[in-house]
Amino acid sequence: DAGVTQSPTHLIKTRGQQVTLRCSPKSGHDTVSWYQQALGQGPQFIFQYYEEEERQRGNFPDRFSGHQFPNYSSELNVNALLLGDSALYLCASSLDPGGRGSPLHFGNGTRLTVT
């Protein structure tokens, strides 16, 4: 039973560039959430996708956008990269019977470095 998989593992980009991160949820899960984790901090919620729609968004600018595909996999896109976007990006999946208490299953993350 495959868990949450994220690609790539590491990424180095230059300021102003655009990046796409990918996530495949755990088998059987239909909800995908994205979190940004700066060094030494707890994860910060970016947004959550359910039924191919953005269901909730955190306090992140419009440069951060996402998508969920019919097979429940998801992408996170960041435009006009800033140095401050350097972080570990975590994808988490869950099964949503409308349950906000559903435990999240996390991937290993994508380490993004912006130079």
Added chain:
Amino acid sequence: AQTVTQSQPEMSVQEAETVTLSCTYDTSESNYYLFWYKQPPSRQMILVIRQEAYKQQNATENRFSVNFQKAAKSFSLKISDSQLGDTAMYFCALNGGGSNYKLTFGKGTLLTVNP
């Protein structure tokens, strides 16, 4: 707004001993969910234990248990018989209920188990 505070940036414990990690939180909702997640150096966030606010009984998972004090908005994690593999960052997280699907994380406590 929902907040989570972990006041212990670092803790250490000897192998086989017991340690307690502290967490306080705030939410205006009456029905919510609390979690402890563990993040070892491998980066993958792993669920340790989950507590539903409307359940008065404290959750337990093998060597891990919580002390949930709803009135005080406190949610501490006790690790018994500490093992070297318990060395990790531990994050307390809150899903504040209502129309809120996100998890709000604390800043984490780095736990080191010494041989």
